[in-house]
Amino acid sequence: VAKAAGGGQTVLFQPAMREQAARRGGIEAELRSALAQGQLFTVYQPVVGVLPDGAIDRSAGVEALVRWQHPGRGVVGPIEFIEIAEQSGLIDAIGEFVLRAACRDFAAWQNELGARAPRLLAVNLSRAQLGDASLCDKVAAILDASGMQPAQLQLEVTESLAAQGADIQQQLQRLKALGVKLALDDFGTGFSSLSSLHLLPVDTVKIDRSFVSLSDTSHHHEVLIEATVKVARSLGMSTVAEGIETEAQAAVVRRQGCDKGQGYLYSRPLPAAALAAWIQAR
Ligand code: C2E
Ligand code: MG
Ligand code: MG
Ligand code: MG
Secondary structure, eight states: OHHHHOHHHHHHHHHHHHHHHHHHHHHHHHHHHHHHTTOEEEEEEEEEEEOTTSOEEEEEEEEEEEEEEETTTEEEOGGGTHHHHHHHTTHHHHHHHHHHHHHHHHHHHHHHHGGGSOSOEEEEOOHHHHTOTTHHHHHHHHHHHHTOOGGGEEEEEEHHHHTSOHHHHHHHHHHHHHTOEEEEEEETSSSOOGGGGGGSOOSEEEEOHHHHTTTTTOHHHHHHHHHHHHHHHHTTOEEEEOOOOSHHHHHHHHHTTOSEEOSTTTOOOBOHHHHHHHHHOO
């Protein structure tokens, strides 16, 4: 293949591959020790209630997002290590760490903030975690230890993942039977569509940032949001608009009747203490 493609490309391509593989192996080894040494931590982005009068409900919920405090590189985001964690089998341990930390922080907010505490905690699940036969037992045990109600937890799965085989569907049904809420993350980016939404046992549809970010300048994208909200609502599902960055986008989201919104317009992801302060700010 390299020869057919031409010598010049061979020379450039192979070292790049080797470098990439070495880098990947390096990250994997580092990630393994990061978990043991407590370098992973969680931040929380508010998920606000979108009210018809333009106000927001700051206590609607939060989404937990994992971060890595790397000793040399500073804070590293999940885009750079979740895939490696999935491929190396580290994702189960990382996922469990995130769920445990998030449930602990959520419980602490209930004490600290009382009636103004976030009402829902969203935690992302990866494909590999859904294949773990002990997932439900782990979730149940962590909920129990934190004193949270199962319905206060929302587990987020992506479209491609939710559309997969019978084993995944069964796992989702088991989680639902526990009483936890399920959300379909990044809706619109995968291969499933509005016509297959009814096949998924989810309570909430999260409309991907790519639609929201174009919705204030492209009528087409506003129409897609409108259609998603209508279909979701007819199926008894609620909607969240992801990645709201401008007031104009917030106006579209409100006009189209999304129940909740999330994005830098309201807040970036914050450490637990800063999240509590954000809720209390006026
Ligand atoms: P996601 O679940 O769709 O989370 C939303 C992502 O969008 C977050 O990126 C968040 O910081 C970012 N975001 C929120 N509002 C805005 C906005 O207004 N503008 C822009 N440009 N971005 C915004 P983050 O934290 O880098 O996470 C990326 C993805 O990594 C997440 O997407 C999720 O799929 C995955 N992820 C994060 N934490 C975990 C975790 O604990 N476990 C697993 N399995 N995946 C995780
Ligand atoms: Mg998510
Ligand atoms: Mg998302
Ligand atoms: Mg996303």
